[in-house]
Amino acid sequence: xxxxxxxxxxxxxxxxxxxxxxxxxxxxxxxxxxxxxxxxxxxxxxxxxxxxxxxxxxxxxxxxxxxxxxxxxxxxxxxxxxxxxxxxxxxxxxxxxxxxxxxxxxxxxxxxxxxxxxxxxxxxxxxxxxxxxxxxxxxxxxxxxxxxxxxxxxxxxxxxxxxxxxxxxxxxxxxxxxxxxxxxxxxxxxxxxxxxxxxxxx
Numbered sequence: 665x666x667x668x669x670x671x672x673x674x675x676x677x678x679x680x681x682x683x684x685x686x687x688x689x690x691x692x693x694x695x696x697x698x699x700x701x702x703x704x705x706x707x708x709x710x711x712x713x714x715x716x717x718x719x720x721x722x723x724x725x726x727x728x729x730x731x732x733x734x735x736x737x738x739x740x741x742x743x744x745x746x747x748x749x750x751x752x753x754x755x756x757x758x759x760x761x762x763x764x765x766x767x768x769x770x771x772x773x774x775x776x777x778x779x780x781x782x783x784x785x786x787x788x789x790x791x792x793x794x795x796x797x798x799x800x801x802x803x804x805x806x807x808x809x810x811x812x813x814x815x816x817x818x819x820x821x822x823x824x825x826x827x828x829x830x831x832x833x834x835x836x837x838x839x840x841x842x843x844x845x846x847x848x849x850x851x852x853x854x855x856x857x858x859x860x861x862x863x864x865x866x
Contacts, residue, residue: 670832671731678726685725689718692735695833696742698823702814703746705803713749717742735833805855813848820845 668676668684670691676684696717701710721741728737806814806822816834819825825833831841 670734674725674728674731674734677722678728685722688734691829692738692833693718694823694825695735695819695829696738698819698825699739699742699815700746701822702803702807702818703743704750705807709749713746714742716749717745720745736835739833801859802852802856805852805859808855809848809851813844813851816841816844817848817852 668687670688673684673688673691677688693714697710697714700713700717701707704710704713717738721738724741728734730737806817809817816830816836819830819833820827827838827841830836831838834841836844
């Protein structure tokens with residue numbers, strides 16, 4: 665039996681069907697996570713904000729007036745949730761109440777969860793540091809790309825979303841999506857090469 669379309673799941677969710685909403689979460693979690701991780705550049709924080717986004721989505725699902733536009737509505741909610749978190753963190757830092765620590769508390773954000781996972785597999789400390797730095801450079805460059813490239817690249821290569829999910833989220837044809845991914849990746853590589861060159865010169 666084929667999976668229900670998203671608008672059907674949205675309509676069921678609006679009637680209080682939690683199972684339908686769980687299917688919505690399964691179908692859209694990757695694109696939401698991709699958008700958030702590209703903004704905060706911290707995988708653990710992105711996971712927390714993704715969960716927060718879906719909690720807010722369940723509470724506000726009744727306000728979705730056009731079920732066919734659910735993904736756009738959800739990504740807007742994710743963007744607002746992320747901006748609120750960034751503003752809150754900024755206020756905490758200015759007030760001297762930042763929760764980040766470099767000791768027994770959370771890992772420094774510069775390392776990220778990806779670096780920790782690599783370290784668990786056994787590379788040397790220097791290799792782990794190089795991998796972490798490379799990842800941070802890639803995320804920094806990705807964040808600075810035009811949005812038309814940043815969003816599909818994040819969804820595809822950070823969150824691992826399939827082409828169908830990305831096309832549905834961004835309302836693109838298959839050809840348009842592949843073109844954006846190819847041009848975006850070329851631009852990403854070009855800027856990464858330039859960044860590495862500037863680093864060597866210094």
